[in-house]
Each structure stands twice: as structure tokens, then as C-alpha cells.
Amino acid sequence: xxxxxxxxxxxxxxxxxxxxxxxxxxxxxxxxxxxxxxxxxxxxxxxxxxxxxxxxxxxxxxxxxxxxxxxxxxxxxxxxxxxxxxxxxxxxxxxxxxxxxxxxxxxxxxxxxxxxxxxxxxxxxxxxxxxxxxxxxxxxxxxxxxxxxxxxxxxxxxxxxxxxxxxxxxxxxxxxxxxxxxxxxxxxxxxxxxxxxxxxxxxxxxxxxxxxxxxxxxxxxxxxxxxxxxxxxxxxxxxxxxxxxxxxxxxxxxxxxxxxxxxxxxxxxxxxxxxxxxxxxxxxxxxxxxxxxxxxxxxxxxxxxxxxxxxxxxxxxxxxxxxxxxxxxxxxxxxxxxxxxxxxxxxxxxxxxxxxxxxxxxxxxxxxxxxxxxxxxxxxxxxxxxxxxxxxxxxxxxxxxxxxxxxxx
Amino acid sequence: xxxxxxxxxxxxxxxxxxxxxxxxxxxxxxxxxxxxxxxxxxxxxxxxxxxxxxxxxxxxxxxxxxxxxxxxxxxxxxxxxxxxxxxxxxxxxxxxxxxxxxxxxxxxxxxxxxxxxxxxxxxxxxxxxxxxxxxxxxxxxxxxxxxxxxxxxxxxxxxxxxxxxxxxxxxxxxxxxxxxxxxxxxxxxxxxxxxxxxxxxxxxxxxxxxxxxxxxxxxxxxxxxxxxxxxxxxxxxxxxxxxxxxxxxxxxxxxxxxxxxxxxxxxxxxxxxxxxxxxxxxxxxxxxxxxxxxxxxxxxxxxxxxxxxxxxxxxxxxxxxxxxxxxxxxxxxxxxxxxxxxxxxxxxxxxxxxxxxxxxxxxxxxxxxxxxxxxxxxxxxxxxxxxxxxxxxxxxxxxxxxxxxxxxx
Numbered sequence: 001x002x003x004x005x006x007x008x009x010x011x012x013x014x015x016x017x018x019x020x021x022x023x024x025x026x027x028x029x030x031x032x033x034x035x036x037x038x039x040x041x042x043x044x045x046x047x048x049x050x051x052x053x054x055x056x057x058x059x060x061x062x063x064x065x066x067x068x069x070x071x072x073x074x075x076x077x078x079x080x081x082x083x084x085x086x087x088x089x090x091x092x093x094x095x096x097x098x099x100x101x102x103x104x105x106x107x108x109x110x111x112x113x114x115x116x117x118x119x120x121x122x123x124x125x126x127x128x129x130x131x132x133x134x135x136x137x138x139x140x141x142x143x144x145x146x147x148x149x150x151x152x153x154x155x156x157x158x159x160x161x162x163x164x165x166x167x168x169x170x171x172x173x174x175x176x177x178x179x180x181x182x183x184x185x186x187x188x189x190x191x192x193x194x195x196x197x198x199x200x201x202x203x204x205x206x207x208x209x210x211x212x213x214x215x216x217x218x219x220x221x222x223x224x225x226x227x228x229x230x231x232x233x234x235x236x237x238x239x240x241x242x243x244x245x246x247x248x249x250x251x252x253x254x255x256x257x258x259x260x261x262x263x264x265x266x267x268x269x270x271x272x273x274x275x276x277x278x279x280x281x282x283x284x285x286x287x288x289x290x291x292x293x294x295x296x297x298x299x300x301x302x303x304x305x306x307x308x309x310x311x312x313x314x315x316x317x318x319x320x321x322x323x324x325x326x327x328x329x330x331x332x333x334x335x336x337x338x339x340x341x342x343x344x345x346x347x348x349x350x351x352x353x354x355x356x357x358x359x360x361x362x363x364x365x366x367x368x369x370x371x372x373x374x375x376x377x378x379x380x381x382x383x384x385x386x387x388x389x390x391x392x393x394x395x396x397x398x399x400x401x402x403x404x405x406x407x408x409x
Numbered sequence: 410x411x412x413x414x415x416x417x418x419x420x421x422x423x424x425x426x427x428x429x430x431x432x433x434x435x436x437x438x439x440x441x442x443x444x445x446x447x448x449x450x451x452x453x454x455x456x457x458x459x460x461x462x463x464x465x466x467x468x469x470x471x472x473x474x475x476x477x478x479x480x481x482x483x484x485x486x487x488x489x490x491x492x493x494x495x496x497x498x499x500x501x502x503x504x505x506x507x508x509x510x511x512x513x514x515x516x517x518x519x520x521x522x523x524x525x526x527x528x529x530x531x532x533x534x535x536x537x538x539x540x541x542x543x544x545x546x547x548x549x550x551x552x553x554x555x556x557x558x559x560x561x562x563x564x565x566x567x568x569x570x571x572x573x574x575x576x577x578x579x580x581x582x583x584x585x586x587x588x589x590x591x592x593x594x595x596x597x598x599x600x601x602x603x604x605x606x607x608x609x610x611x612x613x614x615x616x617x618x619x620x621x622x623x624x625x626x627x628x629x630x631x632x633x634x635x636x637x638x639x640x641x642x643x644x645x646x647x648x649x650x651x652x653x654x655x656x657x658x659x660x661x662x663x664x665x666x667x668x669x670x671x672x673x674x675x676x677x678x679x680x681x682x683x684x685x686x687x688x689x690x691x692x693x694x695x696x697x698x699x700x701x702x703x704x705x706x707x708x709x710x711x712x713x714x715x716x717x718x719x720x721x722x723x724x725x726x727x728x729x730x731x732x733x734x735x736x737x738x739x740x741x742x743x744x745x746x747x748x749x750x751x752x753x754x755x756x757x758x759x760x761x762x763x764x765x766x767x768x769x770x771x772x773x774x775x776x777x778x779x780x781x782x783x784x785x786x787x788x789x790x791x792x793x794x795x796x797x798x799x800x801x802x803x804x805x806x807x808x809x810x811x812x813x814x815x816x817x818x
Binding site: 016024027040042044048051055058059070073074107111152209275277282284286287292294301302303304306312313342343355358 | 423424429433435436445447448449450451454457461467598599618619621629684690693695697699701707708710711712713714715717718721722751764765766768796797798801803
């Protein structure tokens with residue numbers, strides 16, 4: 001079966017924005033064996049959207065729209081689809097009540113325009129939205145399907161998983177798709193690919209896809225078979241060959257992010273963790289605490305952006321900072337030891353460096369980062385030189401700090 | 410005039426790839442006063458592409474295609490456009506010779522399939538490609554224009570500048586586009602829209618677009634006029650009416666994010682800032698320090714994830730935490746005061762709450778967040794109830810804390 005995706009919103013037609021919802025939807029649809037044959041972006045224009053929906057329906061069995069379900073005048077998706085199908089719309093009181101309850105829970109009054117979101121196209125099924133006010137809609141038209149999803153990625157993803165996947169599975173021929181995601185830290189994408197390409201290119205099934213983010217590479221393996229056992233065995237066959245080539249560079253074999261892997265390692269050891277961040281400015285802790293339940297092992301830490309804070313909050317000797325500067329191995333060591341001692345945590349990570357673009361010197365150019373790992377037995381420090389802009393250098397520093405902790409656990 | 414852009418290539422329909430050529434083209438077209446009203450991506454499928462070209466031509470005056478001009482079987486753009494227009498194609502010997510010369514310059518022999526690239530649609534002008542073999546094509550059809558450009562971004566950009574811009578300028582009335590971006594904190598999108606829709610819907614020009622993220626709304630105004638002065642005066646006219654309705658909810662009139670606005674305010678007052686974060690776990694500081702030069706005013710702070718850290722690092726009385734719990738107004742106040750006192754900063758922000766999903770109680774459900782703002786004159790605390798998942802609650806808490814600080818500055 002074929003699908004088309006239409007993203008709605010004039011902001012997606014500016015030179016600064018791209019529709020990324022379609023990437024997630026494509027991945028999910030491909031996993032069901034559905035091919036995405038076209039994608040479109042259209043502004044908040046009723047007639048034009050209506051024409052595009054009609055055209056898409058004439059070509060493809062599944063048409064998914066994202067966005068334009070808000071309460072305002074320029075949210076035109078409901079009207080445009082109703083017009084394209086020649087159907088009316090009706091207010092569903094139970095949806096209106098649910099939206100009103102949602103507002104009450106936030107101690108707010110529902111405003112009149114939100115009632116618009118309770119209008120459902122004739123014959124459509126409403127799709128629950130647990131994370132926003134706009135319900136989705138599922139419409140069958142002469143054996144073809146039109147789906148309306150909200151634009152915010154969080155709402156869209158949850159609604160697709162909970163409400164659309166089960167309905168699509170019922171429509172589609174039985175086929176099993178199994179995936180495995182290996183994650184690798186501390187390796188450039190080209191090095192990794194050079195090492196494993198001779199293995200994965202031998203396989204048409206599973207399909208291998210490599211996705212790179214700063215300091216983090218995901219290797220997606222996807223097998224498509226008649227039965228689950230066959231798919232799993234193909235995945236195991238290819239995965240074991242890749243694992244043999246990458247060894248302990250692989251930190252996760254189930255797609256879990258590094259911060260979750262570290263959380264599990266700490267929890268298993270009944271150990272706790274603290275941080276002392278300079279150039280990452282909170283990013284390291286933010287990543288650690290993005291995991292629900294991280295309060296089991298993360299106790300807290302210090303943001304020490306200035307030399308004075310490094311001394312006052314962490315007890316780093318002013319003389320040490322004067323002699324070596326704050327971006328140095330001794331400073332990273334003193335920060336990690338100070339954080340560990342002052343919090344009483346089993347481990348402490350410290351990060352000090354120059355995120356740039358300004359602040360670099362010849363001896364210590366922008367991108368220079370020192371990371372310290374203090375534990376029960378020792379405190380080790382490491383020097384890095386990361387390349388890229390401020391955001392990339394900070395992301396690489398945080399990711400590398402987490403990987404160094406993983407290796408000492 | 411309106412334009413549509415169609416990117417051709419099956420690789421652009423995978424979960425990993427996006428068409429980015431359209432961003433450059435949109436920027437160039439907007440600068441000419443041409444609006445991009447739709448964008449599409451379609452795979453290497455002659456019939457489907459042909460249908461999409463016909464549909465685009467029925468809606469828009471300019472249709473630009475990128476990609477699919479290569480020499481292989483799956484490069485279908487030439488054939489699909491010829492079919493859509495009902496025109497034939499003919500080999501142009503001079504183009505064939507030019508391709509052959511290009512190959513000779515690279516000390517290579519032209520292979521037979523490259524002759525395909527010398528086929529030009531009847532009535533089309535060939536567009537020179539100095540950086541690749543595939544010429545572009547410029548076709549006028551009943552006053553409308555279809556343009557075929559190569560897919561590689563370097564070739565596409567150069568051909569557009571050298572060959573298309575002069576032709577487009579001749580077609581178009583002289584026109585200028587100016588934009589203004591207002592940003593608003595602490596207001597739900599529906600409330601904002603209800604307040605300002607009566608004003609902005611009166612204007613077809615400037616066009617208003619509203620973009621919402623957690624705790625942050627952008628109002629984009631875009632004016633299209635004969636001259637720059639006229640465009641600026643239209644923007645000023647509409648903007649001043651919106652400003653009158655939203656007052657100090659508007660934190661930025663030039664698109665700058667909240668963390669940059671706060672940085673400017675602090676710098677202007679020679680004031681400094683520190684933080685004490687519990688549930689945001691570093692996110693607030695991370696946002697503040699994402700701005701280059703934030704070390705001018707941000708000194709550092711405390712991550713206090715456990716009760717013990719709140720007491721040890723910030724001096725919050727254990728008895729206070731026992732009596733009121735850590736998610737309470739007194740705790741937020743003691744945290745802000747402790748951070749301000751221990752860092753010596755002019756201002757301190759504290760955030761304590763339950764990001765969820767677990768940890769909520771009946772009295773203090775997940776999403777409850779207390780924020781404290783301590784300054785030279787006073788320390789104020791505020792209670793909030795945010796809805797959404799863990800990431801959204803944390804984002805709303807950080808954004809709200811920044812906005813509270815802005816209001817006290």
C-alpha cells in the first residue's frame with residue numbers, strides 16, 4: 001500500500017523551517033510495509049489544501065495530514081478535508097466536554113474558539129489526544145483512509161502510536177518487521193562506516209541505516225519477514241557480526257540512550273552521581289535528569305561558570321586557577337573531587353572548557369574541553385578538542401562525559 | 410505571484426532525508442516577492458510526478474522542480490514534465506557536444522546514456538550548468554513557468570542565480586518583502602489568538618502567522634509592497650496594534666529568544682544571575698548559557714535533586730522541607746535566597762516541582778512547580794500547574810522562570 005503525507009502550516013513554507021513530522025511517520029509506515037510515495041507542505045489555505053487532499057486521494061490509499069487542527073482562524077485542516085470529501089462537520093459534545101475538563105485541570109477557562117476543535121467530519125472517528133486539546137480524525141473514503149493528526153511532534157507521535165497503528169495493522173497484510181538499534185559513542189561516522197560497511201552491505205534484509213548525532217551514532221537494523229522468529233534470527237546474525245567489530249564502543253543494544261544506560265549501571269551498583277559543569281552550563285545534568293526516575297541516583301551538583309564560583313562552591317584553590325587557568329587538567333580534577341566531596345555522591349563528573357565562539361587562545365583554542373571523572377578509587381581527567389559551533393561543542397562534551405563515566409562503571 | 414517547488418528523488422522519501430533545496434529557493438523567491446504556497450517531494454515515478462506537475466500548474470504561476478535530471482533510467486523529470494505539458498522532446502546537438510567536451514576535460518569518455526541529458530522539451534530554453542552535465546530547462550506554458558533544475562545543491566544554487574533570477578525579474582513587478590517577529594511568553598496560544606485575531610484578520614497584508622512552542626509564542630508579520638518604506642510602515646501599523654493588546658506579554662520585537670532578552674537586561678544593569686534547579690535538572694541554566702557571552706552575567710548555581718542537597722548546598726532547613734515538602738512555596742523561597750546568598754549574584758531563580766510522570770500526590774500532582782525569584786529588594790514565589798509529559802513540564806517551568814525574571818528586571 002502507498003501513503004502520502006501532507007504537512008499543513010504556512011510557517012513550514014518559510015526559508016527557516018522544515019516539516020520533520022513526516023520523517024517519524026515515514027519510519028512508522030515503512031515498518032508496517034507501507035511505502036511513502038509523496039510528501040507535501042501546504043500553507044494555511046483552505047482551497048489549496050482541499051485540492052491537494054483530493055489529488056493525494058486519487059493517487060494513494062493512505063493520506064495523512066499533520067497540523068492545522070488548532071483553535072484559530074488559520075487552522076484550516078478540518079474544513080479543507082471536509083470540503084475535499086464533500087462531507088459536513090458536527091460538534092461532538094463529549095469532545096467539547098473533554099476539552100473543557102482539560103482547561104479546568106489547568107485552572108483555566110475554555111475560550112469560545114476552542115469549541116472549533118470539537119467539530120468532527122461526518123463519518124469520522126475521533127482520535128484521542130492525551131497531550132493536547134485537538135483530537136485527531138480517522139476517515140474511511142471508498143476503501144481509502146484520510147487521517148488528521150495534530151502538528152506538535154509530541155502529540156502527533158503519541159496519537160499515531162496509540163490510535164493509528166492498531167487501525168492500520170487491521171488494514172494491512174500480515175508481515176512482521178523487527179528492528180534492533182545499536183548505539184555507539186565516541187566514534188566519527190565515517191570511521192564507523194568504514195569498519196562495518198563490509199559486513200552490513202552483504203545483507204539486503206535486514207536493512208541497515210546509520211544515523212549520526214554529535215558523539216552518538218545509531219545503527220538501525222530492520223528485518224522484514226513472514227514470521228517473528230525468522231526476523232529475530234536474521235537480526236541476531238547481522239548484529240553479532242557488527243558487535244564483534246565495534247566491541248565496547250557499543251553502549252546499548254536496545255536503542256536506550258547513554259543517560260539511561262548509565263542510570264541502570266548506577267542503580268545496579270546502588271551508586272550515586274553528581275556533576276560540576278562549567279562550559280556545558282547545565283546540559284550534562286539536564287540530559288541525566290531527562291530520564292524519569294533519575295532521582296534514584298542523581299543527587300545534584302554545581303554550575304560554576306566563573307572562576308570565583310569554582311572556588312566558592314567547589315573549593316578549587318584560586319592559586320590553581322591562576323597558575324593553570326580554569327580550562328586545564330588540574331581544574332577539571334579539582335572540580336570533580338570538590339563535587340564528589342561536597343555532595344557525598346559515589347561519582348562526580350566535571351566539565352570545563354571553551355564552548356566558543358569567543359574565549360579561545362592559541363594554547364587553548366575554542367573547543368578545548370577537560371573532563372574529570374572522580375570515583376571511589378581514583379579521579380581521572382581527559383583532554384579533548386571538539387570541532388563545531390557552540391551547541392555542537394557543548395553536546396559533544398556532555399556526551400563524552402557520560403561515555404567516560406560508563407567506561408569507569 | 411505564487412510558486413510551488415517539487416523535489417524529485419526516492420531517496421528524499423526515506424525516514425532519514427529531507428529536501429533542503431527548497432529552503433534556498435524559498436528564500437530567493439521570497440526576496441523577489443514571490444510566495445511559496447506549496448512544496449512537495451515525489452519519488453522517481455513518471456506518472457505520479459506528471460500528475461503532480463499538472464496539479465501544481467493548475468494552482469500556481471511558477472513551478473520549480475529540482476532533481477531527476479541525471480542520465481539514468483530512474484531520472485524521470487524530463488519525461489514527466491514533457492508528458493504533463495503534452496509536449497515532445499528533441500536532442501539538441503550543441504548540448505550533446507558540450508557534455509562531451511566536459512567529459513573530455515575530465516579525461517573521460519562520454520557514455521551513451523549521457524546523451525539523454527541533451528534532450529530538451531519542445532519550446533524550452535536550456536539553462537547552462539557550469540558545474541555538472543545536466544542542463545536545466547525553462548518552459549513557458551500559457552503565461553505560467555515550469556523550471557527544471559538539477560538536484561545537487563551546488564549546481565542548483567548556481568543555476569538559479571545565473572539563469573533563473575534574471576528571467577524571473579523580467580516577469581515580476583518590482584516588490585519588497587519585510588518581516589517582523591514578536592515573541593510572547595506565558596500565554597496559551599488560544600488566549601493570545603482570541604485577543605489579537607480581531608486585529609490581524611483585518612489585514613491581508615501584512616500576513617500574520619502564529620507559531621507556538623511550550624511557553625513561547627512567535628507572531629510573524631510579513632508585508633509585501635512596492636517599496637521598503639511602505640512595507641515597514643504597514644508592519645509598524647499592525648505591530649503597534651498587537652503590542653497595545655498584549656502589552657508586556659511581548660518580550661521581544663525582533664525575534665530574539667527570551668534567554669537573549671534577559672541577558673541584555675542583566676548586562677544593561679550590570680547585574681548577575683544564579684540558579685537553583687530541582688525538577689528542571691539543569692535545563693534552565695542550559696538555556697541561559699546557550700547564549701554566547703552569557704558568562705558576562707551568569708555566574709553559576711546549584712542542581713539540588715534531593716532534599717539533602719537542598720539543605721547541604723543551599724542551606725534550606727531540613728525542618729522546613731519536612732514540614733512543607735521540597736515542592737512548596739517556602740522551599741522555592743529558601744532555595745532562591747540560598748542561591749543568591751551563596752553565589753553573591755544580584756538575582757537568583759529557583760525551580761522546584763514534580764516533572765513526573767511519577768512522584769505526584771493528590772495535594773501536589775505531577776506538573777506542580779514552584780518558582781522563586783530573589784533580587785536585591787525582595788524574593789517572590791509563584792505556584793504553577795503545568796500539563797504534559799516530563800519534557801514539556803520541564804520546558805514550561807524553565808521558560809516561565811525566565812519570564813518571571815524578565816518581569817522583575
